[in-house]
Amino acid sequence: MEVKTSLLDNMIGVGDMVLLEPLNEDSFIMNLRNRFDHNEIYTYIGSVVISMNPYRSLPIYTPQKVEEYRNRNFYELSPHIYALADEAYRSLRDQDKDQCILITGESGAGKTEASKLVMSYVAAVCGKGQEVNKVKEQLLQSNPVLEAFGNAKTMRNDNSSRFGKYMDIEFDFKGDPLGGVISNYLLEKSRVCKQPRGERNFHIFYQLLSGASDDTLMKLKLDRDFSKYNYLSLDSANVNGLDDAASFRTVRNAMQIVGFMEAEVQSVLELVAAVLKLGNIEFKPESRVNGFDESRVKDKNDLKEMCELLGIEQSVLERAFSYRTVEAKMEKMSTTLNVAQAYYARDALAKNLYSRLFSWLVTRINESIKAQAKTRHKVMGVLDIYGFEIFEDNSFEQFIINYCNEKLQQIFIELTLREEQEEYIREDIEWTNIEYFNNAVICDLIENNQNGILAMLDEECLRPGTVTDDTFLDKLNTICAEHQHFESRLNKNSKFLTDHSLPHSCFRIQHYAGKVLYRVEGFVDKNNDLLYRDLSQAMYKATHSLMRQLFPEGNPAKVNLKRPPTAGFQFKASVGVLMKNLQTKNPNYIRCIKPNDKKVAHIFTDSLVCHQVRYLGLVENVRVRRAGYAFRQPYESCLERYKMLCKKTWPQWRGPARDGVEVLLTDCSVPTEEFAYGRSKIFIRNPRTLFTLEERRRACLEDLATLIQKIYRGWKSRTHFLLLKKSQVVVAAWYRRYAQQNKYQKIKSATLVMQSFIRGWKARNILRQLKYEKRCKEAVTTIAAYWHGTQVRREYRKFFRANAGKKIYDFTIQRIMQKYFLGLKTTTMSPMDNTWPAKPYGFLEGAHTQLRRIFHLWRCKKYRGQFTEEKKAVYEEKLEASEIFKDKKALYPSSVSQPFKGDYLEIQKNPKYQKLNSAMEEKVLLADLVNKINRANGKGSPRLFLLTKSNFVLADQKTGQVKASVPLPDLASVSVSTQSDGFFALKLKEGSASASKGDFLLSSEHLIEIITKLHRIGTTAADRDQINIDISDEFLVQFKQDKVCVKFIQGGPKNGNSAACKRKNNRLLEVSVPSP
Ligand SMILES: Nc1ncnc2c1ncn2[C@@H]1O[C@H](COP(=O)(O)OP(=O)(O)OP(=O)(O)O)[C@@H](O)[C@H]1O
């Protein structure tokens, strides 16, 4: 069930000012303060929302809040801007009424924030879908773009809108947004060139310099340093809480979402850069012959860069800053500009360039967000316009702004009264006339076409002759003198002649919101808003894509001698259009109030609020609202709220709500003059009556609460008791069951124990019996076996004695032999294997030895059978070596394991010995490196030793040249020692041809092989004698004529362990051989 609530629930102060009692300025402000202190920043005056700026984020804009206020009646929940937005949106969607939301208040009061809150609420509650979401996003994202270019930090607001904005959001019949149109009003362009102390230029300049990439800045010929630009105020370049660089990214992103092309964004930034550059152009005077000074550009660098950015010819612009062409009646005249005029022209150009760029941006955004469909739209307009401004020094801008507010106030009064009146008529209630201040007279003072101040100003501006601000003031003094809201010192009206608060160069207007003193200085200039034609023509000539669109009047083909409309005229016209537009719509008001001047939370300055309440005419507003009946409410909700006050309507009234309310009010004895019955609403004249009803309702609610509490408690206790009772029965039943189960288990287990004992006892008895029977049976069997044995032995004894001995012997021998032969199987087939099992029994000794010999011979034969012919020859040689040297020479054992390779020099393969090899006629049987002992001193020199079947050859080791070739038949004998050396003497036959030089004493590592081979040649050749081999430690050799004794002695030579040879004398050559 939906819970019906009311604005009146949990009210802090009063949520609707029409209920304020007593109603005066003090109580009004007290109520605002009270609510503000409790974070209630919204308060109603009927359907108008007053919004106090909290200067801090409150948790009241969450999606949950949106849901809470969605589709709820305006007075159902506590006051909120969402309630107003919801009401407006629903009457737009459901009743097809165009809406406008008028947000007013002074600078920093929260208008822009309020407008954004309304837009975001509508975006949240309206339809969804891809296309709709895109439109919503574009509408919302237009805000950051416009804020960047149109907002600035001022003393009053860090994000102050310096332009007025009216945005029409268009919806289709379902209430889905289709698009929008934005109108902008009077950008404060003077800020481009000059900012008051402590204020900044428009945000975009700082955002661009802080946030753009180095690359972009280079392209725009800009420097990041703010101080380089005359147009940027430095004292507040960085504002607390503002991150310009991040904002720049947001703006670029927003531009992209809104639909700006990359090239367009670039062009816009180029223009922004151009404005900065323009500010840096400075002038110097140059004297002319006619005595006048003419201005010249001081440093042309900035001018050049600006011209490059915009694609303007530098000379054209330079000339436009020095000369001015005046055209009158087809005549052209060129006059020079002095330095002051040049600066004026420069600033005028900068202001115009920027404000036109801003207007272009609005047009461009409109192009993107305009509704595509041509069907009829429903429209919700949101007006965020500058509030009433009263400064110490008020100029043309304040005059214009205040004029606009004056118009808005007028429309406010008109529409509020109209609405009130319409409601009375609708509800069929008698209309009582309401007295109120109508500010139409002030509007007339300003805008009257004949003698209004704006018309006067235009007249002055267009008048030939010298026109100054003073002549304008004079004119006002004569024309408006009689007006009761116009005050001037020089007025004919003598009452201000002595008013010192009114300086001579000023005039004062009594606005509906208070008196404002305007200084006339600059009025004419600002109204004229002149840009020298030469400059606009120079701009038109630029090649930059945007410039032509921004300065269409510069087109020489369209030279228009008529003056452009003045600023005042334009503004008046656009305000006129706006007012007409607003009048066709259903208005919703948000009145923003600023609680303090310090931009901080929690501070409520009474005087400041009082001032705003006064000029916004809020108390007046309440008076108008409650002039007839202060409070009204539909019958249904009234009955719902107060039905408990009367027994007839409580708890349910069955008839029509109106009758119910009638019964109720009569029952409550409310005096009849205090209320009136409308068609659908009850109108209550006095808030006090409502509060009495509320008070009674509260008391009644307390009684009802007690009653409900009483019944509830009784019900609760009874339910509890019944529950306890039921539980007790359940618990008892469960317990009994549990106890019985336990008892049964105990009896059961006791029975089992007893049963098992008895069964055990019985079983043991039977076991004992069986065991005894078994023993008896075993005893009988044993006795029988023994008895049978004795019988059998007795019978067979005679047969056994005759045959058993031989049989046992043969069997035993057979077993032994079998075991013996099986044991021999372990021996291997290797001839080198000497192992042989030990003989097991003495009687096997002969057979055992024979078997070993036979087996060995057999396995040797097997082994030999595997030999090839070459291998056989090798073994034969080895055998011969053994026959010659075994046990005769100590060197022999070491040679046994070395295979006889023969060709140690690889004479066939080695290319070094190719020549030597070819010189050999027969197959070389042995080739080795030997040491030839010098016959003279016993020292050795290496020689190649080659052996063939018929001779041996000694050749030079290096050259391979044959030194000696001895036919083997000339070899008489070979002598070697018994020791482990490699010396051998080849003794030649006396008288043979080779013997002339004497015998050879050589040494070789392969002595055994060489000698064996020599010996073998001797044995195998049939034509030759066997070569003698003489083995002894002393032998004679023939060295030429001498016979020398070679003596081998034991005892290690000092160096190394090889044998050393030394010639001792003519007869003795001593070889020392190392001891073994
Ligand atoms: N409802 C709010 N909640 C929190 N802060 C707010 C709210 N309304 C306003 N503010 C704060 O106050 C500041 C000023 O508000 P805003 O810019 O809306 O003022 P304004 O009335 O538009 O002023 P101007 O006329 O100078 O444009 C905001 O920047 C924000 O910090």
Ligand SMILES: [Mg+2]
């Ligand atoms: Mg604003």
